Amino acid sequence: MLLLNPAVIGVIVMCTLCLLRFNILLAILISALIAGVSANIDIITTINILIKGMQGNLETALTYILLGALAAAIAMSNLTAILIHYVSQLISKKTFWFVLTIAFVACFSQNLIPVNIAFIPILIPPLLALMNKMQIDRRAVACALTFGLKAPYVSASVGFGLIFHNILAKEISQNGLETNLSDISSVMWLGGVAMLIGLFLAIIYYRTPRSYKQSSMEAKELYDSNLDIKMSKKEWVLLIGVAIAFGVQLWSDSLPLGGLMGLIFxxxxxxxxxxxxxxxxxxxxxxxxxxxxxxxVAAGFASVIRETGGIGELVEFATAISGGKLGGTIIMLAIGLLVTMGIGTSFGTIPIIAAFYVPLCISLEFSHAATILLIGIAAALGDAGSPASDSTLGPTSGLNADGQHNHIYDTCVPTFVFFNIPLLICGVVFAMFL
Structure with missing residues (x-):
């Protein structure tokens, strides 16, 4: 039965515990153990698989800590006040345009300057005082950041999107349907449109002012247009250090090295x-x-889920009961959502599902374009909303700098609703007509 599948059990337990406000770290650990045991893997072997799997995110974890140090250094200087003072003069005081600006800037992190989440702990904490004064609901900003981290790679073959689309083309081709990059680009932009609609809906839904406790920096000092704030040597060094961090990352393709070089400078x-x-x-x-x-721990959880064999059973289940085109579409997207929610990465989901989905799409007589869209969106679903994805953890790291933003209810739930639902609808509708 589907509900006895260890991958399903693990993901459901994790999401349930998180929604019950249980500590997310413990929730992931407990869910991994339950998934392993339900697959008849003894508990000692399960914990060993989890620990070994944690190596998959060692670079990401080190990156987070070094970037946190960069952000802390900036926060302890006058650069924060200077940044807010000048940014507040440039960004619209209307919530709608402010949030759209954040989304626009976040998009650059995936293509123009491909630093992924690296900009968030540096850019967002200094803006929290401004957001507080404007009474912006941070859930809207979380959606804007997740949009910027996700929509570009889903829809455009640039930066991280080029990596995502190349993986998609490679896996579809290897499983019996010759596909090139132009085929991917000609279809996947529809996913970006679906997410853009979700972003607008989120901004409208969260337009009601929301009050937060003021930060330690007095708002009247930060927003006084007559305030004379000057850059000292210390602030210039910090600013150059941030530029060095990003520059080294682009040169070396290593965020930890970039962060370390920035700190040393x-x-x-x-x-x-x-x-x-x-x-x-x-x-x-x-x-x-x-x-x-x-x-x-999320990397370890993903390793346990893969080791249980439950994901393969899920995809085989989809193949067996798909029925017609509509049923097959819904089942494929739903399982893609479940898989990505569990392992926390769209990029890693493609190889898992493509081996089964390509033959299934061919047997159901989906067009080439519809097959690409289904597999691409099935992989992308769940990245927004997953408690273990950097598309949600990144926004939370910045928005919760003052302890007033809940990861599950202020980032995961809003991004799940406003991005996964439009993507599901997009996948179902366009797959039927392409």
Whole structure:
């Protein structure tokens, strides 16, 4: 039975515990153990698989901690006040345009300057005081950030999108349907349109003002247009250090190396006082360590889920009961949603489902374009809304810098509703007519 599938059990337990406000780290660990045991893997072997699987996100975890230190160094300087002072003059004071601007900037992190989530802990915490003054509901901003992290790679063959589309083309071709990059690009933009509709709906839904406690920086000091704030040597060093961090990342394709080089530059040239290095690292850990450990454990959880064999059974189940085109479409998308929710990555979902979905689509006589769209959206579903995805953990890391943003109810639930539902509808409707 489907409900006895270990992958289904693991994901349902994880999501249920998270929705009950149980600690997310413990929720993922407990869910992994339950999934393993339900697949007749003994508990010791399960925990060993989990620990070994955690290696998959070691780089991401280190990146989070180093970026947290960069953000902490900036927060301890006047650069925060300077940034907010000038940004507040440029960004519209209307909630709708403010949130759209955040989404627009976030899109650059996937293509123009492909740093993924690296910009969030640096850009967003300094803007929280401005958001508080404008009484912006942070759930709308969470949706904007997730849109910027996800929609570009879903819809465009640029930056991370080029990686995603290449994987999609490769896996579809290897499983019996010759596909090139132009075929992917000609179809997957529909997914981006669905997410854009979801973003507009989220901004409209969360337009009601929401009050937050004011940050330690007094708003009247930050938003006074007559305030004379000047950049000192320390602030210039910090700013150059951030630029170095991003530059090294682009050159080396290594976010941890970029973060480390940025910190070294800041210390060497006085952006971070030598006697305050420990304080900077401590504040960075306070900001990002929990998120980093969640990413580590999430990789272990994904490893356990794959080891149970439950994902293969799920896809075979979809093949067996698909029926006609409509039934097959709905089942394929639903299972794609479940798989990605569990493993937390759209990129890793494609190879898992393509081996079964391509033959299924051919047997149901879906067009080439419809097959691409179904597999692409099935893989993309669940990245938004997954408690273990960097598309949700990234926004939370910035928006919760002052402890007033809940990961599950303020990031995961809103992004799940406003992005997965439009993507599901898009997948079903267009797959039937392409």
């Amino acid at each position: 800041m210390v060497a040239f006085g952006g971070i006082e030598y006697k305050k290095i420990d304080k900077v690292m401590e504040n960075g850990l306070n900001m990002m360590a929990f998120i980093a450990f969640i990413m580590l």
